[in-house]
Amino acid sequence: MFQHFPTFSRTSLFLLLSLIAMVPLYGQDALSPNQRVTVLPFSLSFEGEEDVANYPKMLAEVVQSALGQTKRFIVLERMNLDLATEEIDRIFNSEQSAYFNRSSQDLIQVGKLLDAKYIFTGNISNVATAINTGGLYVAEFGFTIKAFSVETGKVYITETFNISSGKSGLKLIAGETSKREALNKALQNTVVPIQEFIDKYFPLEAHFKRVHKATKGGDILEIVIDRGFSSGLRTKQKLNLWLPETEATQLSLVGMGKIGSVKIIELESNSAICRIMEGRAALRAAIEISGKAATEHILLRSTID
Helix, strand or coil: CHHHCCCCCHHHHHHHHHCCCCCCCCCCCCCCCCEEEEECCCEECCCCCHHHHHHHHHHHHHHHHHHHHHCCEEECCHHHHHHCHHHHHHHHCCCHHHHHHCCHHHHHHHHHHHCCCEEEEEEEEEEEEEECCCCCEEEEEEEEEEEEECCCCEEEEEEEEEEECCCCHHHCCCCECCHHHHHHHHHHCCHHHHHHHHHHHCCCEEEEEEEEEECCCCCEEEEEECCCHHHCCCCCCEEEEECCHHHHHHCCCCCCCEEEEEEEEEECCCCEEEEEEECHHHHHHHHHHHHHHHHHHCEEECCCC
16 A cells, blocks of 8 residues: 555655644653552532432443543542551541542552552532523533642642533533532533543554555555554544654654644554544655654644644
């Protein structure tokens, strides 16, 4: 299939790839595979109805499930966390509502107690319901997730979300027949944004394997990568194409980074077919200059900008 690619000179390849905007990887203490993480209950920064009091625990469980589904981490099971509750309560003075704002020293203590490299916690800042123009209930969640590095004693990343029970927020015509159903729908809708949060700040790495589909003119439409659902990848998940700086240097290219993006369209256990969303020309150029080493030089990361 590679015979369809047009031939580039090294100079033209350099100029073409140099036009692609470089995007630096996020952070230097990103979590390596099979590290232990734990999720503490979220807190509430406001007083709400009785039902609302259950959502901090429910949202924490959504985060815990999303972490587990990525298959990148060893997630401390709820049972094991419950066994340590007494000691955690002693550290936090039994104030679960204060988890999110505890000092770094307190979180380091908990991390060491649980043998966790990262602690995930968060705060729910808003739970709102309303009746839309169709007479149905819609709901909205406002919350923040914080990932704390036990090793560095610092917050690795904090991100705030505002998720509704429908795509257009509280003004959406479609809705639910009760407040509880609307709130549960909004809670369900937090799953994908949380997965994308994990993908962005704790990226999975895969390698290009081969071209799966190309036009007669050489435009690459689909590629195969060396990771699949056994690595936690998902259909429709987006990945960035990378030519790492160290690899680019070996190819006499300086300072490369992101060269495109793909979307997973088909999954197997240890491989996936991806559709090229952007960067076809840059990918073709990288394959041309890399030759047989393309499977080593061209990477895919779940970091999404």
